[in-house]
Amino acid sequence: MAPQAQPRPSLLSRIEGLPIILVFLVLLALFMWLAPEVFLQPFQYTTFLSTLPPIILLAVGLTFIIGAGEIDLCFPAILGVSGFIFAVIFKEGQSDLVSWIGAKDTDWIASYGAGQIIQWFAIVAALAGGVLVGYVNGILVAWIGIPSFIATLGTQFLWYGIASILSGGKSYALRGAEQSTVWMAVTGRPFAGSSIDWVQQIPIQSLWTTLIVIFMWFILNRHRFGEHTLFLGDSNAVSKVVGIDVVREKIKLFTLMGLLAGVAAIFLTLENKNYFGNQGQGYLLIAIASVLIGGTSIFGGRATIVGTIFGCFIIALVEPGLVATGLTGSWVNAARGLIFLIAIVFYLYVDEPQRRANFLARLVRFRAFGRAGPAE
Amino acid sequence: MSSVEAALPAPDFTDLVRLEGVQKYFGPVHALRNINLRIGPNEIVGLIGDNGAGKSTLIKTMTGVLKPTSGRIFVRDKELSLDDYSVAMAHDLSIETVYQDKSLGEKQPLWRNFFVGRQITNRFGFIDIKREKQIANQILMDVIGFRGAGISVDSTIGNLSGGERQGIAIGRAMHYNADLIVLDEPTAALGVAEVRKVVDFVRRIKSSGRACVYIEHNLAHVHEVADRLVVLDRGTVVADLSPRDMSVFELTEYLIDLQQKH
Numbered sequence: 001m002a003p004q005a006q007p008r009p010s011l012l013s014r015i016e017g018l019p020i021i022l023v024f025l026v027l028l029a030l031f032m033w034l035a036p037e038v039f040l041q042p043f044q045y046t047t048f049l050s051t052l053p054p055i056i057l058l059a060v061g062l063t064f065i066i067g068a069g070e071i072d073l074c075f076p077a078i079l080g081v082s083g084f085i086f087a088v089i090f091k092e093g094q095s096d097l098v099s100w101i102g103a104k105d106t107d108w109i110a111s112y113g114a115g116q117i118i119q120w121f122a123i124v125a126a127l128a129g130g131v132l133v134g135y136v137n138g139i140l141v142a143w144i145g146i147p148s149f150i151a152t153l154g155t156q157f158l159w160y161g162i163a164s165i166l167s168g169g170k171s172y173a174l175r176g177a178e179q180s181t182v183w184m185a186v187t188g189r190p191f192a193g194s195s196i197d198w199v200q201q202i203p204i205q206s207l208w209t210t211l212i213v214i215f216m217w218f219i220l221n222r223h224r225f226g227e228h229t230l231f232l233g234d235s236n237a238v239s240k241v242v243g244i245d246v247v248r249e250k251i252k253l254f255t256l257m258g259l260l261a262g263v264a265a266i267f268l269t270l271e272n273k274n275y276f277g278n279q280g281q282g283y284l285l286i287a288i289a290s291v292l293i294g295g296t297s298i299f300g301g302r303a304t305i306v307g308t309i310f311g312c313f314i315i316a317l318v319e320p321g322l323v324a325t326g327l328t329g330s331w332v333n334a335a336r337g338l339i340f341l342i343a344i345v346f347y348l349y350v351d352e353p354q355r356r357a358n359f360l361a362r363l364v365r366f367r368a369f370g371r372a373g374p375a376e
Numbered sequence: 377m378s379s380v381e382a383a384l385p386a387p388d389f390t391d392l393v394r395l396e397g398v399q400k401y402f403g404p405v406h407a408l409r410n411i412n413l414r415i416g417p418n419e420i421v422g423l424i425g426d427n428g429a430g431k432s433t434l435i436k437t438m439t440g441v442l443k444p445t446s447g448r449i450f451v452r453d454k455e456l457s458l459d460d461y462s463v464a465m466a467h468d469l470s471i472e473t474v475y476q477d478k479s480l481g482e483k484q485p486l487w488r489n490f491f492v493g494r495q496i497t498n499r500f501g502f503i504d505i506k507r508e509k510q511i512a513n514q515i516l517m518d519v520i521g522f523r524g525a526g527i528s529v530d531s532t533i534g535n536l537s538g539g540e541r542q543g544i545a546i547g548r549a550m551h552y553n554a555d556l557i558v559l560d561e562p563t564a565a566l567g568v569a570e571v572r573k574v575v576d577f578v579r580r581i582k583s584s585g586r587a588c589v590y591i592e593h594n595l596a597h598v599h600e601v602a603d604r605l606v607v608l609d610r611g612t613v614v615a616d617l618s619p620r621d622m623s624v625f626e627l628t629e630y631l632i633d634l635q636q637k638h
Contacts, residue, residue: 224501231492234481241478243467243493301483 017307019346020294024310027317035324042198044320048313049202050187050271053209054079054264056312058287059294060216061260063308065148066291067220068253069233069300074137074152075261075287077159078130079280082265084163086126087172087275090182093118119182127262133159134258138251148254164277171276174269187270205267212263217305229253233300289336290315293343297351314339389452392417392556392587393438393471398447400433400611407433408444409611415556420578420588422602422619424595426635429608431591435558438589439473440466472554474562479545480533487512487529490548511551519584520547520577539570546577550584557581558589563597575601595631599624609634 015021032039058075065072094115133155140151177183186208191199220226228249231239239246269275292298293314294307318339319332349356391414400408408430415421423431436442438449440461449456451469466473480489487505490512496504512529516522520543533541542562549557559578563571571594578601581588592598598605599619605627607615614634622630 218502222502222505224495224497224503227488227492227495227503230484230488231481234483235478237478238481241475242481242489243464297483301481 017295017304017310019350020307020310020314020343024314024317027314027321031317031321031324035321038320038324043201046198046201046203047320048316049206052312052316053203053205054268055283055286055290055316056209056213056309057260057264057267058283059290059308059312060213060305061257062287062291063294063296063303063305064216064220064226064229064253065257066288066296066298067233067300067303068229068250069236070141070148070250070253071288072137072148072152072254072257073284074133074155074159075257075264076280076284077156077163078133078258078261079265079268079283080163080278081133081159082126082130082262083269083275083279084167084172085129086122086266086269087174088167089122089125090119090177090180091172091174093122116181119180123182123186123266126266127259130258130260130262130265131255132258134255134261135251137258138254141254142247142250160278167275167277169277171274174273174275177270177273183270187267203271205271209267212260213305213309220303220305225249225252230301230303233297233303235301286315286336289340292347293340295343295347297347298344302351311343389417391415391450391453392419394450394453395438396448396450398437398444398449400430400437400442401445407611408437411447411611411613413606413613415587415589416603417555417587418582418585420582420590420601420603422598422605423589423591423608424593424598424605424631425608426631428610430611431608432560433611434608435473435560435589435591439463439471439558470553470555471558472549472552472556473558473560474542474545474549475560479548480541482534483532485530485532486516486527486536486544489533489544490515490551494552515547515551519550519580520544521580537570538566539573542566542570542574543577546581550581550586554586556587556589558591560591561593562590563592563594571597595627596624599627607631607634 028039038044058079061075062072097114097118137148137152137155140146140155141148144151178188184204186205188204189200189202190204191202194200220229228239228244231242231244232246232249232253236246239249265280268279290311291308292311294304294309294311296303296307315336318335319329322331322335323329349359393413393415395411395413398408398411398413399406411434413434423434425431433442437444440463443458443461447458449458449461451471456465481492484492487509491503491508496507496511498504509529516527516529522540522543527536527540533544536544542559546557546559546562562574562578566574575597578588578590582601582603590598590602602619605615605617605619605622606613607617607630615630
């Protein structure tokens, strides 16, 4: 230890996620310069407000999972399963109920607002579905002891399969959904009466998502559960010694992921006013990449919600950015992959002094002998 | 907050921990043979012996990790039911173990490491960070004695030296008023200066009125700090001696003789 009095934390460590915030600002400025007709207009940003919430919710859940040194590959299937549960109850719940109780005259049911109640119940059922899937993942990983990569790979196939069996491969268009109180409360446009055109398009789910994110930031950084999450990612052996119930906390982690994915499924399905068969399949890498670009350690033990949010922003920025500057959609995934890898290498270099030392040693050996030595 | 350095009240028991006729078998292997051992209330007991002598098995039995096959265990002169004895119960009885490398979360700041598992929270489970940091700082200064060492409560454990980490783990055990602190080879893989720090921490355990069982390979370290040395050989206590009666050199010769008798 250097013998100075009190080590001052560097600027880098005092502001959470600072490097990634800077990268985001640079990218944004670049796109504003290259495609001002898109990025200096408000509409691109109101579009983000409606497309980003599901990605952000998934990525925040994954921040906990990856911070705990685990992985979840199952959440795209939750978008499918919870989305299906929601859509089917939302759309057909009332008529199914009527035929189930055998009523001939359906007017009295409608007059009590049963349709609205059933649509609210659709939300509860979809969340319960997500929680159940997450809980099962937790049991498989923590209690039975299957590595999370394998367990959630299996459950992803299982739940996608079940959703597909139940829906018969059909999609459910939720026509007229914007008339319902559920739509207004969950994905409505609260400023639709405004005189400014872009303000009319601000979606309310961006507000809900912001509140959830702030709450989850407090859970991760200020709550006992968040601290346990980070210690789990640091070392399961240490966690046991200091008295953390490893099995219980891991089950909670995967259940939380299921709940957040359930919320994401509802936002996605209602915003699209449609459920389709393999809904959610594009989200796997986007969400994982957002978390890791944000600076959460791939080895667990360190996680940042702020970083994750800006990781989501960067991932989302790439698509309209590249398309607006005249590149084709094929470039988008290539660019995302490249950003992802650069970010991983950067964090390895900054945060893992051991690995950095090994890397530099290898480089020196390479120059000295003209060939790389084995890694120690 | 009680001041940790304050003298503990005079104990109303003679032995903090006493083992009588403890036997432990792992299948056909007779790991502990008829162990009789007592640890006094303010005693530093060095546990020495060659690899495989049963040192680890003995402390694991003492701290509730392993169940003895037969025998009796007393804590503060009260006999324990061997079926109920567990690590959690050992913690309740103020017995803490500091493992060589499994006690601290490497990527976490120091203050979280002091309180993890026993956080100061409100009733919703949110941590009182200000209070935790303040107490951690106090432990750092008063109990561990890291004054101006360039270490703060925000330091990440991974940036500390091996000796400093042992100090943190020992300081944590002392803060939680452990009456007996078991140190499992705390100086393994440490440099000379770091070993010196650990030996100083063990002295602090003594001066704060606590007891310590100190497992050590290096005879010089343990000879310097222990009140009593217990030598284990093939699962039996073969000697129970005072470091004043035997120099490090004589002790070494004695242990080599033991080996050659095999």
